[in-house]
Amino acid sequence: MSDDLYDPSDEPLEPTDDQPLNTIEASDAIRDKVRMDLSGGDVSASTSGGLWRTAGREIIRKKSAIVGMSLLSILLLLAAFAPIIAPYPPDEVLFDQGVSPRDPPCIHLFGCAEENSQHILGIDGNGRDYFSRIVYGARVSLLAAFVAVLFASIWGTTVGLIAGFFGGWVDNFLMRVMDVLLSFPSLLLAIVVVTVLGPGLINAILAIAIVTIPQYARIVRSSVLSIREQEYVSADQALGVSRWRLLAHRIFPNTLTPLIVIATLGVATAVLEIASLSFLGLGVQPPTPEWGSMLAAERNQVFTAPHLVFFAGLMIMWNVLGFNLLGDGLRDAIDPRLGR
Amino acid sequence: MARFLLRRFISSIPVIIGILALVFALARMIPGDPCRAALGERATDEICDAYNERYGLNEPILVQFGIYIKDVATGDLGESFRFGVPVTQLLIERLPTTIELAGAALMIAVIVGVPLGIISGYRHNSKTDVATMIGANIGVAMPVFWLGLMLQYIFAVFLRDTPLALPPSGKLDAGLIPVPFYEAWGLPMNGLTEFLSEFTIMNALVTFQSEILSSAVLHLILPAVALATIPMAIIARMTRSSLLDVLGLDYVRTARAKGLRERSVILKHALRNAMLPVVTIIGLSFGLLLGGAILTETIFNLAGVGKTLFDAITSRDYTVVQGFTLVVAISFVIVNLVVDLLYTYLDPRVRVS
Numbered sequence: 001m002s003d004d005l006y007d008p009s010d011e012p013l014e015p016t017d018d019q020p021l022n023t024i025e026a027s028d029a030i031r032d033k034v035r036m037d038l039s040g041g042d043v044s045a046s047t048s049g050g051l052w053r054t055a056g057r058e059i060i061r062k063k064s065a066i067v068g069m070s071l072l073s074i075l076l077l078l079a080a081f082a083p084i085i086a087p088y089p090p091d092e093v094l095f096d097q098g099v100s101p102r103d104p105p106c107i108h109l110f111g112c113a114e115e116n117s118q119h120i121l122g123i124d125g126n127g128r129d130y131f132s133r134i135v136y137g138a139r140v141s142l143l144a145a146f147v148a149v150l151f152a153s154i155w156g157t158t159v160g161l162i163a164g165f166f167g168g169w170v171d172n173f174l175m176r177v178m179d180v181l182l183s184f185p186s187l188l189l190a191i192v193v194v195t196v197l198g199p200g201l202i203n204a205i206l207a208i209a210i211v212t213i214p215q216y217a218r219i220v221r222s223s224v225l226s227i228r229e230q231e232y233v234s235a236d237q238a239l240g241v242s243r244w245r246l247l248a249h250r251i252f253p254n255t256l257t258p259l260i261v262i263a264t265l266g267v268a269t270a271v272l273e274i275a276s277l278s279f280l281g282l283g284v285q286p287p288t289p290e291w292g293s294m295l296a297a298e299r300n301q302v303f304t305a306p307h308l309v310f311f312a313g314l315m316i317m318w319n320v321l322g323f324n325l326l327g328d329g330l331r332d333a334i335d336p337r338l339g340r
Numbered sequence: 341m342a343r344f345l346l347r348r349f350i351s352s353i354p355v356i357i358g359i360l361a362l363v364f365a366l367a368r369m370i371p372g373d374p375c376r377a378a379l380g381e382r383a384t385d386e387i388c389d390a391y392n393e394r395y396g397l398n399e400p401i402l403v404q405f406g407i408y409i410k411d412v413a414t415g416d417l418g419e420s421f422r423f424g425v426p427v428t429q430l431l432i433e434r435l436p437t438t439i440e441l442a443g444a445a446l447m448i449a450v451i452v453g454v455p456l457g458i459i460s461g462y463r464h465n466s467k468t469d470v471a472t473m474i475g476a477n478i479g480v481a482m483p484v485f486w487l488g489l490m491l492q493y494i495f496a497v498f499l500r501d502t503p504l505a506l507p508p509s510g511k512l513d514a515g516l517i518p519v520p521f522y523e524a525w526g527l528p529m530n531g532l533t534e535f536l537s538e539f540t541i542m543n544a545l546v547t548f549q550s551e552i553l554s555s556a557v558l559h560l561i562l563p564a565v566a567l568a569t570i571p572m573a574i575i576a577r578m579t580r581s582s583l584l585d586v587l588g589l590d591y592v593r594t595a596r597a598k599g600l601r602e603r604s605v606i607l608k609h610a611l612r613n614a615m616l617p618v619v620t621i622i623g624l625s626f627g628l629l630l631g632g633a634i635l636t637e638t639i640f641n642l643a644g645v646g647k648t649l650f651d652a653i654t655s656r657d658y659t660v661v662q663g664f665t666l667v668v669a670i671s672f673v674i675v676n677l678v679v680d681l682l683y684t685y686l687d688p689r690v691r692v693s
Contacts, residue, residue, distance in 0.1 A: 180355055184668070185628070185672065187631035191650070191653060195661070198371065294481075295485065302489045309490070320483075321481040325477065326343070
């Protein structure tokens with residue numbers, strides 16, 4: 001599974017005991033490589049720099065990661081400087097300035113008459129500047145997806161650490177619960193959860209987070225299973241290091257590598273799912289500028305004002321593509337065996 | 341082999357019980373009183389008491405769960421408040437639409453995705469490869485609902501008066517009413533024949549209703565393409581990377597060394613092993629298709645499981661939500677089981693470990 005971009009929630013349902021993620025081996029390989037890089041071939045030399053510096057260097061070599069990072073930087077800039085970039089406030093209704101609903105884009109540079117005010121992506125159905133709403137939408141999309149993944153990965157890591165470390169019936173029980181969550185198509189489960197919680201941005205984030213917890217739990221659990229068998233863990237055990245210390249200082253740090261890759265790819269999925277929920281009217285509610293709900297608001301006008309549907313979707317794609325490419329690059333950089 | 345099958349089968353039982361419990365719990369956690377949701381806001385307390393009594397809603401929750409399991413086991417999924425028909429009847433009418441849509445989408449995804457993956461894996465780093473992978477990256481990033489709307493715009497508005505124009509929504513042209521095959525063949529109408537006759541394309545095919553057939557196929561193209569895009573991209577990527585893995589193995593070098601034609605090395609030797617993970621991915625795309633079906637059916641106005649489920653949620657038709665969610669989740673489990681078994685069949689090593 002080296003180059004796929006599939007939804008990580010679609011991992012095989014069978015627990016992956018047989019093929020635990022061999023992170024130790026991978027990070028050892030990287031560490032050796034760092035040593036080689038730093039010391040011009042002498043492996044015994046300093047190990048400072050570590051995994052992340054090499055990873056950083058590898059990422060810069062990857063074209064896809066560069067493209068991903070560029071896409072995301074632009075979005076981050078849009079989100080951060082939205083009030084400066086957007087020519088109008090996202091909620092301002094401009095009917096008193098001579099616009100009518102769903103006006104097509106008007107760009108002076110491209111021959112739109114000077115006496116008309118400039119709206120580079122046109123006007124939406126409620127007389128608001130569409131470009132401004134698109135720009136502000138970057139904030140909602142990035143923030144919502146990020147929070148969802150943060151929440152899911154914290155809970156997933158906790159579950160995975162406990163299941164993998166304690167094993168036995170705890171493991172069995174927790175993993176069966178995760179299996180149950182994974183037996184629903186994630187969007188369907190998210191819809192049902194939002195129905196229980198009630199529509200809205202926070203609840204949509206929560207729903208997406210809940211349905212993605214199993215992915216993180218499984219990845220972390222399988223890392224724990226392989227790390228638990230390592231000699232340095234046995235050595236610590238023999239020295240009488242407490243279980244919690246072992247978990248916090250030996251096992252947890254080593255699960256982070258695969259987790260970060262999965263989380264980056266997970267943000268992409270979260271962006272899509274939050275947009276989907278909002279499109280169905282269960283996520284972000286108008287008038288908050290969010291791409292999914294903006295698209296839903298104008299979907300019946302797709303035949304007369306396609307630009308109002310086109311750009312919102314394009315931005316969602318932009319965001320998803322950015323995180324996917326970055327995640328791919330990150331994975332290849334961290335695990336060079338997979339790079340190609 | 342038999343032991344493996346049995347073990348695999350038994351291991352899915354707790355999951356199915358878990359699904360039943362979760363669906364049961366979620367349906368009860370949905371805000372609102374089931375009685376007033378069913379009978380309307382103005383139902384009096386006496387009426388609601390009687391209603392709760394009748395449907396066992398006054399019993400302790402575990403007893404209710406027991407009743408629920410018993411009902412499900414006997415094929416009783418309750419009655420839709422909104423349509424006033426049993427949920428199973430709704431499933432009979434609407435499941436075929438979704439199966440047809442998902443089946444067509446999966447077919448497109450495999451027929452296009454696998455060859456693209458093979459070509460870009462074989463011609464690694466060529467222009468075709470780069471183009472395919474860029475396309476695949478864009479494909480997985482596209483929101484299904486956006487793609488659907490754009491396809492509608494392109495094929496129904498932009499290309500309106502060209503031969504490429506396609507209908508943007510619905511299942512058939514207005515006014516066309518298919519004759520179910522059981523009527524044409526003089527068979528009795530029952531749950532099974534009705535279910536089968538709802539497969540519009542198959543039904544039109546076996547009863548030679550050419551006008552219906554062409555209309556149904558044309559209506560299916562856009563939603564199927566929209567739904568197929570993400571799995572197609574995933575399958576292409578998976579095929580490519582898996583083929584690349586296999587092409588580096590010794591036995592492929594041996595096959596080349598003994599002078600086999602490249603064509604047979606790729607298609608006969610490498611591909612057989614490269615397809616193993618692809619089979620898993622194809623099976624697992626099913627979940628994606630079902631999730632996507634909710635969006636696709638909403639956009640293309642197809643009365644399938646996805647749209648019905650979504651409408652049921654917005655109109656608080658809880659028994660439908662409960663029944664449809666259950667059926668979708670259980671069919672997902674079954675598909676996964678089948679994929680596992682297929683995998684075992686294709687790769688004997690899995691059986692040994």
